[in-house]
Amino acid sequence: MTDVLDELLNLDRSQLEPDELRRLNETELREWLESLDYVLASGGADRVKDILQMLEHHAYKHGVPIPYNVTTPYINTIPVDEQPEYPGDLEIEERITNLIRWNAMAMVVRANKVSSGIGGHIATYASAATLYEVGFNHFFHGPKAGADADLVYFQGHASPGFYARSFLEGRFPVEAMRNFRRELQDEPGLSSYPHPWLMPDYWSFPTVSMGIGPLASIYQARFRRYLEDRGLLPGGNGRVWAFVGDGETDEVETLGAIRIAARNQLDNLIWVVNCNLQRLDGPVYGNGKIIQELEGIFRGAGWNVIKVAWGSKWDELLARDHDGTLARRFEEMVDGESQRYAAFGAPELRDRFFNTPELKKLIEDWTDADIAQLNRGGHDPVKIYAAFQRAVQHEGSPTAILFRTVKGYGMGDAGEAQNVTHQQKKLDVDQMRAFRDRFELPVSDEEITKYPFFRPEEDSPELRYLLERREELGGFLPARSPKSEPLDPPPADAFEEFMQGTDGREVSTTMAFVSILRKLLRDEAWGKLVVPIVPDEARTFGMEALFRQIGIYSSVGQLYEPVDRENLLYYKESRDGQILEEGITEAGSMASFLAAGTAYANYGVNAVPFFIYYSMFGFQRIGDMIWAAGDSRARGFLVGGTAGRTTLAGEGLQHQDGHSHVLAYPVPNLLAYDPSFAYEIAILVREGLRRMYQQQDDVFYYLTVGNENYAQPAAPAHLSREALEEGVIKGLYLFRPAGRKRSKLHAQLLGSGSIMNEALEAARILEEDYKVATDVWSVTSYKALHVEALEVERHNRLHPDEEPREPFVARQLRDAKGVLVAASDYMKILPDALARHLPKGIVALGTDGFGRSEAREELRDFFEVDARHIVLATLQALAQEGSLEPSVVAKARGELGIDPDKPNPFVY
Ligand SMILES: Cc1ncc(C[n+]2csc(CCOP(=O)(O)OP(=O)(O)O)c2C)c(N)n1
Numbered sequence: 001m002t003d004v005l006d007e008l009l010n011l012d013r014s015q016l017e018p019d020e021l022r023r024l025n026e027t028e029l030r031e032w033l034e035s036l037d038y039v040l041a042s043g044g045a046d047r048v049k050d051i052l053q054m055l056e057h058h059a060y061k062h063g064v065p066i067p068y069n070v071t072t073p074y075i076n077t078i079p080v081d082e083q084p085e086y087p088g089d090l091e092i093e094e095r096i097t098n099l100i101r102w103n104a105m106a107m108v109v110r111a112n113k114v115s116s117g118i119g120g121h122i123a124t125y126a127s128a129a130t131l132y133e134v135g136f137n138h139f140f141h142g143p144k145a146g147a148d149a150d151l152v153y154f155q156g157h158a159s160p161g162f163y164a165r166s167f168l169e170g171r172f173p174v175e176a177m178r179n180f181r182r183e184l185q186d187e188p189g190l191s192s193y194p195h196p197w198l199m200p201d202y203w204s205f206p207t208v209s210m211g212i213g214p215l216a217s218i219y220q221a222r223f224r225r226y227l228e229d230r231g232l233l234p235g236g237n238g239r240v241w242a243f244v245g246d247g248e249t250d251e252v253e254t255l256g257a258i259r260i261a262a263r264n265q266l267d268n269l270i271w272v273v274n275c276n277l278q279r280l281d282g283p284v285y286g287n288g289k290i291i292q293e294l295e296g297i298f299r300g301a302g303w304n305v306i307k308v309a310w311g312s313k314w315d316e317l318l319a320r321d322h323d324g325t326l327a328r329r330f331e332e333m334v335d336g337e338s339q340r341y342a343a344f345g346a347p348e349l350r351d352r353f354f355n356t357p358e359l360k361k362l363i364e365d366w367t368d369a370d371i372a373q374l375n376r377g378g379h380d381p382v383k384i385y386a387a388f389q390r391a392v393q394h395e396g397s398p399t400a401i402l403f404r405t406v407k408g409y410g411m412g413d414a415g416e417a418q419n420v421t422h423q424q425k426k427l428d429v430d431q432m433r434a435f436r437d438r439f440e441l442p443v444s445d446e447e448i449t450k451y452p453f454f455r456p457e458e459d460s461p462e463l464r465y466l467l468e469r470r471e472e473l474g475g476f477l478p479a480r481s482p483k484s485e486p487l488d489p490p491p492a493d494a495f496e497e498f499m500q501g502t503d504g505r506e507v508s509t510t511m512a513f514v515s516i517l518r519k520l521l522r523d524e525a526w527g528k529l530v531v532p533i534v535p536d537e538a539r540t541f542g543m544e545a546l547f548r549q550i551g552i553y554s555s556v557g558q559l560y561e562p563v564d565r566e567n568l569l570y571y572k573e574s575r576d577g578q579i580l581e582e583g584i585t586e587a588g589s590m591a592s593f594l595a596a597g598t599a600y601a602n603y604g605v606n607a608v609p610f611f612i613y614y615s616m617f618g619f620q621r622i623g624d625m626i627w628a629a630g631d632s633r634a635r636g637f638l639v640g641g642t643a644g645r646t647t648l649a650g651e652g653l654q655h656q657d658g659h660s661h662v663l664a665y666p667v668p669n670l671l672a673y674d675p676s677f678a679y680e681i682a683i684l685v686r687e688g689l690r691r692m693y694q695q696q697d698d699v700f701y702y703l704t705v706g707n708e709n710y711a712q713p714a715a716p717a718h719l720s721r722e723a724l725e726e727g728v729i730k731g732l733y734l735f736r737p738a739g740r741k742r743s744k745l746h747a748q749l750l751g752s753g754s755i756m757n758e759a760l761e762a763a764r765i766l767e768e769d770y771k772v773a774t775d776v777w778s779v780t781s782y783k784a785l786h787v788e789a790l791e792v793e794r795h796n797r798l799h800p801d802e803e804p805r806e807p808f809v810a811r812q813l814r815d816a817k818g819v820l821v822a823a824s825d826y827m828k829i830l831p832d833a834l835a836r837h838l839p840k841g842i843v844a845l846g847t848d849g850f851g852r853s854e855a856r857e858e859l860r861d862f863f864e865v866d867a868r869h870i871v872l873a874t875l876q877a878l879a880q881e882g883s884l885e886p887s888v889v890a891k892a893r894g895e896l897g898i899d900p901d902k903p904n905p906f907v908y
C-alpha cells in the first residue's frame with residue numbers, strides 16, 4: 001500500500017498517457033467523494049461543512065485560491081427527501097386556483113371589451129397564482145390572528161388575482177368585478193392597483209410603483225421589531241411577506257437596502273421573488289440567469305436564500321442523473337433559451353434542451369406528454385409549500401425565495417412566455433376555450449363569449465374549503481382595518497413657553513423645532529409614541545442631545561463602548577432606543593416613515609413619525625415615496641431642515657432648496673408649511689397631532705425649518721389666540737400692523753420662513769424712509785391658502801344660485817390698503833398661484849434659479865429677496881398703481897444700492 005502511495009506521490013502526471021491520467025483523476029475524485037460520503041453519514045452535515053472549510057483554508061495556505069462563489073448549483077435548494085408532506089387537499093386547491101385564474105382573466109378581458117384601453121394585466125397573476133394560493137391556504141395570517149397577523153405586500157399589477165379570490169370569498173359583488181378599473185361608475189368598482197386611498201378597507205400598501213414595496217417591506221419588518229422591542233406591541237409570529245417581480249429587482253430601491261434586513265436579522269421578513277424571467281418588454285436577463293444572479297446578491301448580503309427552480313417531474317430525471325449531466329445543462333441554459341421552452345413546449349424542449357446523447361438517454365422512454373409535465377418549481381404547490389415552510393422556520397436572517405415560473409402561465413398562444421404577454425389584455429374565443437380546457441373550468445361554449453365570472457354554490461366543497469382555510473388563518477386578506485384609539489392632543493398650554501418668544505436670544509427655527517420635539521418626548525401620553533427618524537443628519541439639526549436622552553434603536557443593543565462614552569451626550573445605541581438613525585438613506589428613512597405613519601392602521605399604535613432631513617433631498621429625491629405615503633394614509637411630520645434657497649448659506653446648488661414647497665403641492669393630503677417663528681411651529685405641531693390622532697384625518701404634514709439664528713418673537717398681542725391659531729393653520733395672519741398711521745401710501749408685505757425678517761426690515765425702511773404705512777403678514781402656507789381658495793371657487797361655480805363665498809385669503813386681505821408684495825425663500829410661483837384669488841394684484845419675489853455657494857446676505861441680494869429688493873418692489877408697485885412717480889422709484893433704487901444690470905438669477 002505504502003509503495004503504491006509513494007509511487008502515486010512521485011508520479012509525474014505530465015508523463016502519463018491521456019487514458020492513464022483520466023483513470024487517475026477518476027479514482028482520485030471517487031476517493032474524495034467516498035470520504036465525504038463517509039463523513040456525512042457518520043458526522044453529519046455540520047462536520048462536512050467544517051471539513052470543507054478547513055480544506056479551503058488549507059488550500060489557501062498553499063497558495064491555491066478557491067474562487068469565491070456566492071451561488072449554489074442551479075437546482076432546488078430543498079432536496080426531495082426534505083420536502084414536508086403537503087397538509088392541504090391538492091385537488092380542491094387546484095380547482096380553486098383555476099377558478100381564480102379564470103375570473104382574474106375574465107375581469108381584464110371583459111373590462112377591455114367594454115372599454116377598450118382600460119388596461120389590466122393577466123400574465124403576472126397567471127405566473128404567480130399558485131404561489132399566492134399556497135400562501136392564502138396555509139401561511140398568510142389575517143387580521144384576527146393578533147400578534148401573529150402577517151402583513152403582505154402584494155405585487156401591484158397582479159391585482160386581478162386578489163380581486164378574483166375575494167370575489168369567491170364573497171367579499172365583492174359581481175358588479176365590482178365587472179367594474180374593474182372603473183371607479184367612477186354608479187356601481188361599486190375596483191381600483192387598478194393596490195391603493196389604500198381608494199380602497200381603505202382592503203389595501204394596506206401601494207406597491208405598484210416598482211421598488212417601493214420591497215424597500216418598504218424591509219423597514220416595515222424592522223419597524224415591527226422596533227415596536228416590539230420598545231414594548232409598544234406584543235411580540236408574536238407576525239411576518240412581513242413581500243412579493244417582488246424579478247424585473248422589479250432592476251429598480252435600485254428594490255435591492256438597495258437588503259443588507260439592512262440582514263443587519264437587523266429580520267427573520268420576520270420573507271421575500272417571494274416571482275422569477276418568471278420576464279419583465280414588460282422581454283426577458284429580465286436573457287443572456288444569463290436571473291435566479292442565479294439574485295441568489296448571489298441575496299447570499300452576499302446575508303440573506304437565507306431558497307431556490308425553487310424545478311417542479312416535481314424534474315425530480316425523476318435528477319434521480320436518474322448520476323453524473324451531474326442534467327445539473328450542468330441547467331447551469332448552461334440562459335433565461336432567453338429557457339423562455340423558448342416555456343413558449344414552444346415539449347417538442348422544443350426535447351430537441352433543444354436534451355441536446356446530447358447523455359441527456360437524450362434520460363428521456364428516452366418519455367412521451368411529449370411526459371415532457372410537458374416538466375414544470376417550473378413555482379407552479380408546483382408541493383415545492384412552494386416546502387419553501388414557505390422552511391422560510392417561516394428559518395431563524396436569524398431574512399429569507400428570499402426565488403421561484404421560477406412562466407409568465408402568462410396557461411395563456412397558451414395568447415401570451416404564454418411571449419415577450420408581449422405583459423400587455424396582453426384581449427383573448428379571442430378560441431384562446432378563452434383553450435384556457436378553459438387547460439384548467440378544466442365549468443364554463444360552456446355558449447357562455448364563454450360573455451366572459452362570465454364563475455362562483456360555485458355557497459356550500460360547494462370549494463367555497464367551504466376556501467372559507468375554512470381563511471377562518472383558520474385569521475380572516476381575509478388583503479384587509480386594512482385601522483384600529484387605533486383617538487388620542488387627545490397635548491393640552492393647549494403644553495407649548496406655552498414657545499408662545500413667549502426667546503427674549504432676544506437668537507435661535508433658529510430648527511432649534512425651536514427640536515425644543516418642541518423634546519418637550520413632546522417628555523409628554524406622558526405622547527412621548528413614547530414619537531418616532532424621530534434621521535438620515536445621518538442629527539448633528540446638522542442640533543439633535544444630538546437626543547442620542548443620549550432617548551437612545552438610538554438597535555436590534556442588538558450596543559456591542560461596543562462608544563468612543564465618546566465620557567461625553568454627556570454620547571452615541572447611545574440600545575434595544576429600546578427611540579431614534580431611528582437610518583444612515584445616509586432618505587429612501588430608507590422614508591420607508592420607516594411609511595411604516596411608522598401607518599402603524600395606527602397596521603398595529604393599532606398611534607406612532608408619530610418625525611422624519612427630519614435636508615429639505616433638498618426630500619421631494620425631489622424621494623417624491624414617489626412621499627406620494628405613496630399620501631396614498632397609504634400615513635400620518636406624521638416630514639421636517640425639511642436647512643431649508644430655504646438663501647437661508648442655507650455656503651452649500652450651493654445641490655443643497656439649497658427653494659422649491660420643495662412647490663413640489664409639496666401635488667400630494668393632496670399633505671399640508672405644507674414654511675413657518676417663520678417658534679410659536680408658529682408649536683401651533684402647527686399641536687394642530688397636526690389633533691387632526692391626525694384625535695380627529696383621525698388621513699393627512700400628514702411638511703414643515704420647513706431653517707438654520708438662521710434670530711430672536712424668536714412672542715405671539716403678536718393684537719390677535720386673540722384663536723385668531724392667531726386660525727391664521728397660522730389656514731396659512732396667513734397679520735403679524736405686525738403698520739406703525740405709521742394716516743399715510744397716503746400703503747403696502748402689505750407677505751413674508752414666509754426666514755425671509756419674514758427681510759419683510760420686517762423692508763417695512764421699517766418703507767415706513768421710515770419712504771413714508772409708506774406697511775402691514776406685515778406672515779404666510780405660513782401658500783398651499784393651504786391656495787387649496788382653500790380653489791375649494792371656495794369650485795363651490796361658487798357649482799352653486800351659482802347661492803351667496804358667493806369668499807376665500808380665506810381674500811377675506812383676510814379684503815380691507816388691506818395699498819399694494820401687495822410677497823417674498824419667500826421659495827419660487828415665485830407660490831404667491832403667483834394665489835393671485836387670482838386676491839382682491840388685487842400681487843408682486844412676487846422668490847428664489848427661482850440654481851443656488852450658489854455664498855453667504856446669506858449675498859445670496860439674498862443675488863436672488864432679490866432681501867429687504868432692499870422688497871422695498872424696491874413695493875415702491876415700483878406703488879408707482880404702477882399711480883401713487884408714486886417712477887422717478888422716485890429710480891432714485892430709491894440708487895439709495896438702496898441695487899444694480900439694475902445685475903444678472904437674472906433664474907437664467908444666469
Ligand atoms: C417605477 C415603475 N416603473 C415602471 C412601471 C411599469 N411596469 C409595470 S409592471 C412592469 C414590469 C414588471 O415586471 P416584473 O417585475 O418582472 O413583474 P412580472 O409582471 O413579470 O411578475 C413595469 C415596467 C411601474 N409600475 N413602476
Ligand SMILES: [Mg+2]
Pocket residue numbers: 245246247248274275276277278279284407
Ligand atoms: Mg417578471
